[in-house]
Amino acid sequence: MSDCNKLTLRDKIALFPHSPGVYRYYDASGKVIYVGKAKDLHKRVAQYFVPPERLNVKTRVLVSKIADAQFSVVDTEADALLLENNLIKQYKPRYNILLKDSKTYPWIVITNEEYPRVFLTRRVEKGRGTYFGPYSSVSHANYLLDFFRRSYPLRSCKLNITGEAILRHKFRPCLDFHIKRCRGCCIGAVSKEEYSFYINEIARLLKGGVNEIINEYERAMKQASSELRFEDALVCKERIESLRKHYSKSIISSSSGADCDVFSLVFDGQDAFGNFLRVRGGAIIQSLNLGFRMNIEEEQESVLSTFIAEIESKFGALAREVIVPFKPDVEIDGVEFRIPVKGDKFSLLGLSAKNAREYLFNTLKQKERTDPDEYRRLVLEDLKKSLGMKDLPVHIECFDNSNIQGTNPVASCVVFRDGVPSKADYRKFKIKTVVGANDFASMKEVVNRRYSRMLAEHPDDLPQLIVIDGGEGQLKFASEALAELGILDRLMVIGLAKRMELVIRLNDPVPLFLDRNSHALKVLMHIRDEAHRFGITFHRSLRSKEQVRSILREIKGVGEQTEQRLLMHYGSVSRIASASVEDLSEMVSRPLAERILSTLNPELPLEEE
Template sequence: MDTPSLDIQIKTLPSSPGVYQYYDKDNKLLYIGKAKNLKKRVSSYFTKHHDSYRINVLVKKINTIKHIVVETETDALLLENNLIKKHQPRFNVMLKDDKTYPWICIKKERFPRVFLTRNLIKDGSEYFGPYTSVKTVHTLLELIKGLYPIRTCNYDLSPHKIQNGKYKVCLEYHLGNCLGPCEDMQSEEAYINNIEAIRQIIKGNFKESLHQFWKQMMLHSENMEFEEAQQIKEKIDVLKNYQARSTIVNPKINNVDVFSIISDESYGYVNFLQLSHGSIIRSHTMEIKKKLSESDKELLELSIIEIRQRFNSRSKEIFSSIKVNVGDTIKVTVPQLGDKKKIVDLSVRNAKYYRQERFKQIKITDPDRHVNRLLAQIKKDLRLPVTPTHIECFDNSNIQGTNPVAACVVFKNAKPSKKDYRKFNIKTVEGPNDFASMEEVVYRRYKRLLDEEQPLPQLIIVDGGKGQLSSGLKALETLGLRGKITIIGIAKRLEEIYYPGDSIPLYLDKKSESLKVIQHLRNEAHRFGITFHRQKRSKAALNTELENIPGIGEKTVVELLKHFRSLAVIKKASKEELSEVIGNSKALKVYNYYLSKKE
């Protein structure tokens, strides 16, 4: 696949947080950076004047821009750190492997301690983080300490040592920060319940803690223990005001490959994330052209083998968005919840962004391919027998039942063909009747096309639900076109798509390109119809008032409007001014008519 120009690569970047990577013409990694807004940050390299000689040299060498999308700016900072350590690009500041971020550890021991650490030890303890700020960790630990009394000593609190009275309570007990498990003043069960609550708070789940505190507060209140109830209320307020920020890294996820796939009619897009010690160290997305309508499973299995060989991956576990079979020696998991599911969702998001980026690039560099792909997608989504290169959409306009009109807009190759748009004055229907009006205009449109031997569309869309669709279908049946042209209706409220003879509507994904084309057609028909309706209504209002003047006919009205341009100017015109246009006799009639209205 040819690399698009830098300009196109920059224009098609997402405006999301993430990490960007610059490569030279030999595909050598030059620089890794983080951004709150990828498009804005990367663009700044190419639009600003840089005083730094080093940055100017870097910009001249850039040939390819790759990126990884993440949830937050904090995640981008962490990911940038991981990738720089792994790849050590030439233009980045070198990061030493011992530069680490702080974590919160729940120690694996009887009566577990909760503390800040920078070292991850594989002893079964739980680690949460990393956090980009030590201040954030201290704030969270202070919150926990204020809510749940836990020990800070590093004693071995084994049952026999406690029973033998080996330890004595310390100052923390007397300050109320510890309940004295070292002297058997707190049961292990009660302590572990507190640790579980702390674990949920660190994860950002406060629901259970709030519920327990609420029960305690109500109990104190019922027992008239208002001071204790107030203390619990303060803890509830603290919890409600605190919000924990999750990160993309989990130290338990080690030496794992993550794969996901999304696809359309012609191509599949496979994203690969490589994880080591809980950190993302590589991201790569591959585009695969379909040859024989291969399934996502087939494409993903082929891609996993290819990508793992290319990057020499030896991990024994794969997280995937769908179930695949890549051999008995590799464990494949399709996560449904938790951190594993989050990392797969991140992979899917990156595949989607890559696909959108490719669409934008193709739209600029290869518009024919873009149109063919889009039409193929519409054909698939709407279950059409043929590719809809010619689509027509109808809309009725009769505000307050006056001046009923209709509009027909035409799209060819998924783009408006404005020279083919048509307006209709409703002729056979009395009063506001959308169904009868729809039947009339559909009949008139295709009767004319048949009479003139013009090409018919492959798809007709009527703006409305089952009633309008039935009326359009009736007109086609009268013309002998039922079954020869697909006709569907789109209802505005929930964007339901109705088919003849099917009471259950089709719902397309709100972000699907097919729905966007249909909405564009519907909105364009509505705009075109409303514009025509307003013109007709305005003209009718003007004509009615002038023609109501005795002795003034249609020809005189046209002359007046042609000269004075508006009714407001005619009302203010003098007898002399009117006489110059329509003569003394008629001018007097018009002048006297408006003069009498002023009195």
């Protein structure tokens, strides 16, 4: 398993992601002493590690006890809030003082009565009814209840309404009945079947069947409209708009209340990074990241089995339902492995995979600090694997053309060695043989000039990878130059298109799409951006010189030598323009001096002799 013991606690905190999530602090014995939520994990946790005088007394005590810190990323702040609540109940951390008041988040309950009630509660009582939630936002839960009351004639009273009580005329209808908010189940004005229809509809919404309900409303709206029942059609339209605008639910809590375990894995060379989520009663109560180092070639199914066994040893038996991205190479009695393709379980698997990817990137960042040489080697290994190369790309060169508005066509070549820029090897080129703005021919000229000279002077220093900043056209012409030099089969050349960061390979009609978060793509983008920066800087310097040259050389009588002599003496055109006729006449003839000053300062009259 991965080990990051070389990092200090402050180093770990510095590498927390800028994502919503939950962080956990551990003491020296490995016990969780604090759980907190954050909109931005990196910023929130950093607030604890400031000079002590900026903290209150209780926070100073907490910080002094922290020996380790871990995090779990989620999709939204609401998810972080719910996960924080679940983990606090799980670990009962010593320093979560403000959260030890038995406060819980609200649930919506449908009671087990002949005429069920639907209301908000913070107490979950077994056998009382079916619970949905919890909801991190009370206002959202109240909105749902308000929507149900406006859409369905539900009772709001707490009466114990039974068939016997209705027959005995025990109750009198309340105001809700008279204003048509309730159909009057207390007096038998609505049947159990009709009332049950309303309740079942609400349960479907709370279980996540909003899209199905919306589709039914749309069909009902069209039917009512075709039958000229426009008021009914308007009611359906308002329900659809309300649902689409406000209805949402958190994947941190499953409406079914099911128990399951979730595993995900991401692979990076000889390393595998996994995330485990334990879901009980519809809520995540545990989240753990583990890393594995594969010293020999292992099948992914085997790595997943090892991961599952490790979790069983830590947390005991698995749930009956285990969500996985692919089946392990073992079977476990009483456990059903499922690969979801949609719904709540698919969302949970996506969240687990997101945690695993964050763990992978965080581990690589840790290696960048603790072992930069090993980090760069892993990045180059990733690049080699992604591009299907035979050799490790320890020497990479990238070419970029700079041709703005058809002036001063130039090109740049930047060099990376062992994954870092080698600026001493950078080269810049003025296009010599190509007339006009022709990126394709310019690229061929530059590549030919670069490697013709390299073959003559350093034939053993050819790069393993050449990156062309451009699409198929630039790649084709660069490849022709390499082929004419007889070295195309000795290295790999690719094009990196700006659109979608697609990698274009020779004789491959389908571009290679690399994960935007992959380190292989990041190193390619780095070298491409460096080539662009270097080329633009060279182009700007030429344009600046060209601008100076054009201003002076357009004056009759000023040639190249006169221009250079004036600039060497005065340093800039602006200083020449501010000189007097007498001073300038010491460098050139008086008539030419007057002509230069009148051109540079057209608003000033010529001095009379």
